[in-house]
Amino acid sequence: MYGWIWRHLPGNAWVxxxxxxxxxxxxxxxxxxxxxxxxxxxLPFNDVTVDQGMxxxx
Amino acid sequence: MARTDHDERQDRDTGxxxxxxxxxxxxxxxxxxxxxxxxxITAGIILALFVVYSLWWTNVLADREAKKQGDRVRxxxxxxxxxxxxxxxxxxxxxxxxxxxxxxxxxxxxxxxxLNDGVAGYYTKPVKSxxxxxxxxxxxxxxxRDGHGAKFHDIDKVHEGDPVVFETRDTWxxxxxxxxxxxxxKYNVDVLDAVPKESGRKRPGRYITLSTCTPVYTSRHRxxxxxxxxxxxxxxxxxxxxxELR
Numbered sequence: 302m303y304g305w306i307w308r309h310l311p312g313n314a315w316v317x318x319x320x321x322x323x324x325x326x327x328x329x330x331x332x333x334x335x336x337x338x339x340x341x342x343x344l345p346f347n348d349v350t351v352d353q354g355m356x357x358x359x
Numbered sequence: 360m361a362r363t364d365h366d367e368r369q370d371r372d373t374g375x376x377x378x379x380x381x382x383x384x385x386x387x388x389x390x391x392x393x394x395x396x397x398x399x400i401t402a403g404i405i406l407a408l409f410v411v412y413s414l415w416w417t418n419v420l421a422d423r424e425a426k427k428q429g430d431r432v433r434x435x436x437x438x439x440x441x442x443x444x445x446x447x448x449x450x451x452x453x454x455x456x457x458x459x460x461x462x463x464x465x466x467x468x469x470x471x472x473x474l475n476d477g478v479a480g481y482y483t484k485p486v487k488s489x490x491x492x493x494x495x496x497x498x499x500x501x502x503x504r505d506g507h508g509a510k511f512h513d514i515d516k517v518h519e520g521d522p523v524v525f526e527t528r529d530t531w532x533x534x535x536x537x538x539x540x541x542x543x544x545k546y547n548v549d550v551l552d553a554v555p556k557e558s559g560r561k562r563p564g565r566y567i568t569l570s571t572c573t574p575v576y577t578s579r580h581r582x583x584x585x586x587x588x589x590x591x592x593x594x595x596x597x598x599x600x601x602x603e604l605r
Contacts, residue, residue, distance in 0.1 A: 302397045329408065337412045342471060346413065348578040349511075349571045350469045350501045351548050352485055 413506045414576075421477030421508035428476065429464045436528045450490070451527040453479055453500065454604050455569075458513040465525070469501045477508025479569075486551035491525050491532040491565070491588070498525070499551040499568040504575055504582075511571035514582050515541070522603035523567055523586045529594045531601045534567045534586035542573055542580045550583045558585040 310317040341347065432449045452462040466473055469480040479502035481488040489496020502510040517523075517536055525532040538558040543550065547557075550570065554563055565588035573582035592601050 302394050304393075332405065332408055333412055333416055337409055340409070341413065341417075345578050346576065347471075347503065347506060347572070348545065349474065349503055349581075350482070351543075351545055351550060351570055351581050 417475070417506040418477075418509055421475060421503075421506075425464055425477030425508055425510075428466075428478065429462070432464065449478065450481070451525055454524040454526060454600075455517060455521070456524075456604060457517045457521040458511070459516075460510060460513065462526070463502065463510045465500060474501065474503055475507045477510060478502070479510055482551055485548045486553075488551070489553065489565075491527070491567070492530070493565070495563045495565065496553045497551060497555060497566040497568055499570065501570045504571040504573065511569060511582075512575070514569060514571050514584060515573075517569075517584050522589075523569070523584075524601060524603055525567070526594070526600075531592040531594060533589050533592065533601055533603060535589045536584055536586045538585045540583040540585075543583060545572075545578070545581050547581065550581075550585075555585055557583075560585075560587070564588070 307317060307321070310320050312320070428449060429452070432451075435448060449464045449466045451465055453465050454462050464478040466476075466478045466480050468483050473480045479500045481490075482499045482501065486497075486499065488499040491498050502508070504511055504514070517539065519536055519539065521536045523534040523536060525534070537560075540550065540557060543557075549555070550557060551568060553566075554560055555566060555568060558566075560566065567586040567588070569584040569586075571582050572578045573580050
């Protein structure tokens with residue numbers, strides 16, 4: 302998979318490394334900005350209040 | 360630099376013929392396993408990034424937001440003379456010296472959205488919180504244990520006898536912790552009652568309840584700290600804090 306991506310990037314090794322770095326940073330940005338904020342409420346790690354169960358507010 | 364370029368060119372010259380000769384040697388199965396392995400590594404990296412996000416990045420964002428909102432409240436207080444309390448921006452600041460986390464802005468409501476800004480919220484439901492200036496009742500608060508400011512992270516460092524101070528525009532409310540409940544069900548809404556019986560108190564009084572999740576990094580149970588109002592102090596012109604905070 303990663304080998305395939307590497308082979309399909311243009312330029313020499315330095316250019317490819319640079320493009321790879323930019324791609325990695327872009328993916329991390331998308332994860333932190335959109336994916337994780339969306340996923341977090343769906344995971345049971347951060348409910349802090351007491352309430353009356355599933356029907357109650359969080 | 361020139362040397363590297365030269366090496367690079369050599370690599371590129373020898374590279375392409377090497378690749379096709381390597382590829383047919385690998386079976387389809389081997390290729391599939393390699394892809395599967397790479398996917399597993401990717402999943403591991405994403406999970407690790409999620410931990411970084413939860414325990415670090417959300418704190419950065421929440422602290423920034425809380426600072427901004429806190430500054431707004433302070434500015435508001437400084438500008439305005441006596442008048443109505445503005446509950447939208449926040450009603451005041453909570454100081455718990457034994458948690459070593461400075462001041463925590465307190466706002467209305469305990470919705471995820473509110474608490475994610477790195478503030479503590481007072482309950483509006485399931486049991487409506489009393490306000491500190493009410494003659495009787497329980498001022499009940501919730502905040503995050505981890506991530507999003509983690510304002511109640513060190514709640515387990517709060518022991519009986521420790522002061523909890525709530526600061527409004529013109530009054531310091533000094534509470535003293537008299538009971539803690541290190542673990543209770545998340546459905547135990549009785550802890551928020553006007554007279555929290557589980558804390559051992561039977562008579563109406565002016566109580567404060569801090570609630571957050573426990574054990575750390577999970578939401579399985581709730582951790583409760585109860586305090587009772589000891590005295591109030593008028594805020595002077597310099598906003599000199601009460602001796603508990605000095």
